[in-house]
Amino acid sequence: MNNTLTGLGLALVLALVAALVGPWFVDWDSYRADFERQASRIVGAPVTVSGAVDARLLPSPYVRFRDVAAGAADARLQAAEIEITLGVGPLLRGDVVAQSVRIVRPRLSLTVGADGAVKWPGGASAAQETSIALERAEIVDGRIDVAAPAGRLAVTGLTGIAEAGSLKGPFRFEGAAATPLGRTALKLSTGRADAAGALRLKLAATIDGRPETFDADGLLTVGAKPRFEGQAVVARPAPRPGEGETPEQAAAKAPPWRLAAKVTGDPARLGFEAIDAVYGPDERAVRLGGEGALTLGPAPRFDLALASRQIDLDRSLDLGAGGPAARIEALLQRLGPVAHPALDGAVTLDLGGLLLAGDVVRGLRAELVSDNGAWRIGRLSAQLPGEAALGARGAIAFMGQAPGFAGSVDFSTGDLGAFRRWLEGGAAGGRAAVRKLAVKGDVTARIGGLTVENARVTADGAASSGRIAWRAAERGERERVEAALSADRLDLDALGLDRLIRSAARGGGGVDLMLALDAKALRLLGVAFEDVEIDATVDGNGLDVRKLLVGDAGGVKVSGAGRIAAGAQDGDLAFDIEGVDLRGLLTLARAAGLPEPAVAAIEARSSALAPVKLSIDVTIAEDGGAATVTGGLAGGAIEARYAAPAFSPDAETELTARLTSPDGRRLAALAGLALSPVAQAEGGEISLSLKGVPARRMAGEARVRALGLDLAGRGEAAAAEGGAWTAAADATLASGDVTGALEALGRLVPGAAPAIPVELGARVSLGRDGVALDGLKGAIAGRAVSGRLSAPSDPRRGAEGELAFNELPLAAILGVALSPDALAPAAGAKRPVWPSQPFGPSPIQGLAGSVAVTAKSVDLAPGRAATEARFTFGARPGSMAIRDFSAAFAGGRLDASLDVGRPDANATVALRATLTGARVERLAGLSAPASPVAGALDVAADVQGSGRTLGAIVATLSGAGQISLRDGVVRRLDPAALDRIEPRVIAGLPLEAAKIAAELDRAFAGGDLVLARASAPFTVSGGVVRTGALDDGGGPARLGGATSLDLSRLTLDATLGVAPRRLDAPQAATVIFEGPLATPKRRIDATALTGWLSVRAVERETRRIEAMEAEMRERARIARERAAAEEKRRAEEKRRADEERARAEEDRRRREAEERARAALQAPQRPETGPGAPALPPAIDITPPGGAAASPDPLTGAPPPQLR
Structure with missing residues (x-):
């Protein structure tokens, strides 16, 4: 058993050693052909491996190929190295699962034909292979080259991780690549291809360092002509707010936008439907919809049609303030990135309404054509505010970020005033003289310049033609305006040229103006001209009037010519002016930059100056300049001369002028005085002679003789800044009767006041603060007066001063407040107590100020005067007041204040007075013994009244007071x-x-x-x-x-x-x-x-009668008392007798009763009777004879009992 186990262990060891060591002794190149054959079968195209091949079995099957290529030259896939690690388990099942793949420096070359067919290295069989899978594929430094009829596209540095469930999908890729737009992060995922080769695709791309994103989602059908159907979105999201920023502020710096569309197409053509273009935050975004197409053939082009019901540019885009021109300019400057389109194509824009500069542009339709990198307007039409229509065709050119236009323009408006108000940003203006205007011409326009050639302008049916050009100041050059026009009737104000001409005429802002006009009727700067011929230039070199002829310039005829060099002592101008209305000339003078105080002063006196017939000559030479004015003026004649070595306030100047006129009204109007239309106005003359340096000192004299006055002065004068003058002179005023002048000035009713001779003298000082009269001395109506007066330049502050009189009647004071004529007594035998003449104008009406007055004597009434009087006389428009009046009067003291209001023809009077210690006899004008009443009188009163006459005021007095x-x-x-x-x-x-x-x-x-x-x-x-x-x-x-x-x-x-x-x-x-x-x-x-x-x-008589009656009443009383006593005695006697009779009667009855009782007791008893006994006899009546009844019981009053 042990031997067996030992044998098995040894066999396993040998197998492992063989697996580890064996591959190093295997010649893998001998398997190259097998690898190429299997790879070609999988890819569907010939695959060659020209580099070394390495492999191992443990711990996982691994193989590495170098220099791998597949496909033909125009559709080829190459890789410097491919490393593949295979899964053992799937491999034992017969499946090839690449657990990891590393592809180094792959390169894919594709070719797109004109018909959209794509040549690529793979074959159709590759997509059918399902036994090949990639769990993880690492791509390092890849490259994709696409060759198409429109050009080449290269994507380099492709690095990332890819996955594939099979060669039919699903696929995933996440990485980055270098594109023409920059380093781009990519995320790609797909589903599994269906039987038709279509797979679901999702693609997301972002460019490093930029907020824009690209997303695509749809079906990609892979084949000879790949096709995509899906949704594509390009967007820039709203930026995140920085520290201390709100989302709105962050969005204003980088407005978000989004472009989405349904995309259908192949490599030859892409179609876009349901386009949704949004610019700006959602709450105020600009939104456009439409459709388009992109053709990618040999001649690529795009076609885009966009539309919107209404766009609010004012709210959506921050285009700044100003009118529509400034906002359109700001919008066009933002179009710099698309100034030079890379593709040819066309953009059609259809906007139902465009809110711009506070009004709506309707029916904006534009066809923009891109051709060879430039834009052209094929057709443009719009309905503008003011019943205006605009049509244009032409080329658009961009110089840097600034757009320009060259082409034909057709513009018309039915309400020019409304159109100008919109064009000027809603600025209120007067009603335009021209209502309907049409302009056609060849326009060349850029930011800072405009030229209209072959211009034809029709204004309310009047046509004109010519050329108009404008160039803004740039690169150190001056702004330039050119106009060469001929017309039957022309309104330059309606064309908006009035502002440019004003600026050029004033020489301000560096505006050069070249004007050549020939018009039968012309309107400029609000003035109507007729029969106008102008050829003039105003530029940096000066003013050159080659020809000026105006048959009628708002009421005057003007002709002249001349030249004045800028900054040089050289020039000569000559003008002739003749007419009856100077308003047109004054308007032109303002436009030319003449000082406004001077123009306003002439304008206020224009009616008095007209008619005019003047010859004006201005000569400028090296030794100085001179100007002369001669002719008719103010109904008389004028001769004036100005001479100086230079037109400068610092130059020695000589000025003389003399105006004579038989019409005193005109002379008074020149002095700024308005005369009454019913008074006589004696004529005279005004003369002036000054010599010296205006800015420092000019000495001379002036004299005015008119209206019965002779005003003369000799002294010094100097010009101050702003056109004002200062002066100091010894002046005299003399008049045998000043009432004529006051009547002419409307401050007295003609013929109502007596003659008032005046002879006054004073030192007069005129300055910025006003005018002052010091050392005033003289006589008014024979009464001596002295003091001082001053009037500030600001009439709201009012005059002030001090005046001293020897004698001052109260009637004179009231005459100043109410009018002297209203105090004159009425004529006739039955004249009223008080004057009944209606109040006329007050001599001080419209004036304001306060003057301290002293008077040795003030006549309050005939023969009754207050002495050593002091008071303050105050006046303001519509009212007069006497304050703090204090004087000795009739041995006492009089203190009072008086207010007189003159808001209209009526007068309102309020009097507050206190009289203390006045002797009654002196008030009566009698001696103390002769006066019916003598003593010290105190009176305090506060009364008010109003009316149109003094009598009416007295009749309406009301108030209260105290007298003692x-x-x-x-x-x-x-x-x-x-x-x-x-x-x-x-x-x-x-x-x-x-x-x-x-x-x-x-x-x-x-x-x-x-x-x-x-x-x-x-x-x-x-x-x-x-x-x-x-x-x-x-x-x-x-x-x-x-x-x-x-x-x-x-x-x-x-x-x-x-x-x-x-x-x-x-x-x-x-x-x-x-x-x-x-x-x-x-x-x-x-x-x-x-x-x-x-x-x-x-x-007295009543008392005598009353005494007699009292005595009679006493006697009657005594008689009555005696009769009453006698009657009382008799009554008492009768009462006693009646009582005696009653007692006797009572005794008698009692005795009778007793006797009857005794008799009854003594009578025998009556026997009882039985039932059968006979009835008893009737009772015996024992009533006394005569029917006399028994008396009742005297004690109880009960009747006596009856016996039966």
């Missing part, structure tokens, strides 16, 4: 007079009111009423002052009454009740003052006192 009299005396009002009237009545004075009043008036004259203090509140309503309860201060007399003062009529109705201050004092008598305030009448109303006296008389 201190240490007062009321003459001829002795309060003790009332006590002397009743004795006179008792003595026989008739009780008649008239006689009582007469007697009382004589009694009042016997003394005066002395008051320590009396006060009363008052109200004002409807122009009537009414006092309230009178506080008499507790003096010797009790006072009462009320006062009503009608301010509209100045009439007084006052009642004063006077009575001694005691309980038994007589009824108060009433003193009445009524009538005109200046001369009121006094009368006594004794009606109440007479009534009181009558009552007193009645009371």
Whole structure:
């Protein structure tokens, strides 16, 4: 047994040694032919092994072949080395399962024919072999070469791991390779081929360093003409947000996109259906759909048709701000990667709507053709905003990233204004003069340049033709605009050339303008021209006007020519201007860059300047320049000359001008003053003479004589920055009657004010801050005035100053606020108390400021003046105010403020005044003994009123106040007079009111009423002052009454009740003052006192009668008492007698009853009767004779018993 086991062990050892050592002694090359024959059978094509062959059996079967090749030269598979490790188990079953395969430097060469047939090294039998499997195949540094009619494709550096369940699949590969796009990671998996040779394929590819991905999923049919049907997707996902970034910000830097399509085709042609192209984030993506094809024959090309219902470029793509042109330019610059297509082909684009620059472009249809690496527009049409249509054909060229176009363009619009608003990015503009515009021509355009040759422009039916070119500033060159046009009617503003011409005319931005126009009607810069011929150039060399002829430039005729070199003292321009409307010229002046303050000043005075007929000559030479203006202006004549060695504010300059005109209105308008249309306006002249350096000092004089005024000044002036001037001069103003000028200026009603002579002088200073009048001195209407005034350049700040008057009437102050004519008394015998003339304009209307005023005397009323007055006079548009008025008046002090509002023809007045300690007698204009009332008067009032006349204001006054009299005396009002009237009545004075009043008036004259203090509140309503309860201060007399003062009529109705201050004092008598305030009448109303006296008389008579009646009543009372006592006595006697009779009757009845009872007891007993006994006789009636009934029981009242 041991020998047997030992033999078996030895045999096993020998077998293992043979398996390990034997292969090294076997000549494997002798099996090369067998290997080649079996490999050719598997591959289906001749296989040769030209290199060494190695093999081993343990631990696993292993074989290595070098220099292996299969197939022909145009379809060949080669490998430098193939190592195969086989599975032992499957091999014992007859199956070849390669557990691992390593293929080093394999190279696959394929050839694609024009018909799409593919030549490859394998044969049809290879796909039928199911006994061959690869568990793991490592490919190292492989290469695939594809030769096709369209060119060659090489994939190199192919490295990865492959698996194969059999030669019919399934297959898997994961690795990487170098492609024309870069190093690409590949993942491939398939299913098992079916009977038709179709297998399911999935492919995923990504390029190193790039986010794009490619995925394919479909059926691949392997054959002579392989075919694929499935879905392909190329996408760039949204990037991950960086630190501090939002997903939206990250997507904006690298917008995601996705292109998906259903792919069907073979190596000769690929068809694309259900294309879904998406660009941008999902919430605002641009999405296109369509179909296409890619032909891969000898002349490869592509055809693509894309469409979308609507695309919102504004929201989807960040194209920046601006109009549609800027956004389209930004979009085209992004198309640089496809500027030079590698294949010929065609792209058809059909967009139902394109939202661009805030509006919708409709029906955009474009056919783009790629030919020899360049793009061409075969057809382009679109409906643009503004009822516009665009059609174009031509070539597209890219210079770097910048696109260009050359071809024909046909453009038309039915609403040019709306189209321009859209083109300019929605900027609001005026209504375009042209509505319908059509432009056709050969256009050459690029970013920064545009040329239209053979242009034909039709504007509202008016045609023009010529050439238009524009070139942007680049490489140090200036922007350039050229226009050579001839037309019956042409609107350059409608074409958008107005902005370019403005820039070129101002010389700003380096714009060169060359303009040649011949038009019967032309619109430029908002001005309508007729019969226009222009040939001019504005460039870096200066201005060259070869010809300028305008039959009508917005109201004037212009002709001229000349040249002025830029930066050189050389040039001569001559112009003739004639017309009645300067607005067109002023618009052109603004476009030419003239200072706006100067243009605005001329524009404000253009109606006064017209008509004009001027000759303007400008000459520039080495020794200086000069400009002269002569002709007709402002209804008169002008002569002006300007001369300087250089047109510079730093050059010595001489300026003279003289304008004469018989029309004072025009002269006033040139000074910026508007005149009343109903007033006379005397003409005159304006003259000016200055010499010096404008920027530093010019000395001279100026004079204006017009409107009855003579204003002259001599001093210095200088030009400041921004076109402003500063000046200082000694000025005088003289006028025999300044009312004429004020009437002409609309600040006085003609003929309403008296003559006002004025003679004033002051040092006038004009600067940036405004104008100042220092050392003002003179006389107004013969009243001396002095002080200073200043007015700032900003009218909102208002003027300020100080003025001192010797004499200043209140009427003058109110005249300034309300209008002097409204204070003039009405004419006629029955003139009203207050002026009824409606308010005219205020002399200071529209002005604002504050002036401190002092006056030695202010006349408040005839013969009544306040002295040493001080107040602040303030004005602003529509109102005037007197603040802090303080003055001595009538021995007291007057403090007041007055506000006058003039919002319209009406005036609103508010007065707040306090009068303290004024003597009543001085207010009345009388001496103290002669004045009916004397004492110190205090008044406080706050009233308001409004109306169109002073009388209306007084009639509407309303408010309230308080009035009091201190240490007062009321003459001829002795309060003790009332006590002397009743004795006179008792003595026989008739009780008649008239006689009582007469007697009382004589009694009042016997003394005066002395008051320590009396006060009363008052109200004002409807122009009537009414006092309230009178506080008499507790003096010797009790006072009462009320006062009503009608301010509209100045009439007084006052009642004063006077009575001694005691309980038994007589009824108060009433003193009445009524009538005109200046001369009121006094009368006594004794009606109440007479009534009181009558009552007193009645009371006396009543007391006498009452005494007599009392005596009679006393006597009657005594008589009644005596009769009552007698009656009482008689009644008592009768009562006693009745009682006696009653007692006697009672006694009698009692006795009778007792007797009857005794008799009954003494009578014999009656026997009893049986049933058969006879009836008893009737009862015996013992009633007393005469029917008298027994009396009832006197104690109980019960009737007496009856006996039967």
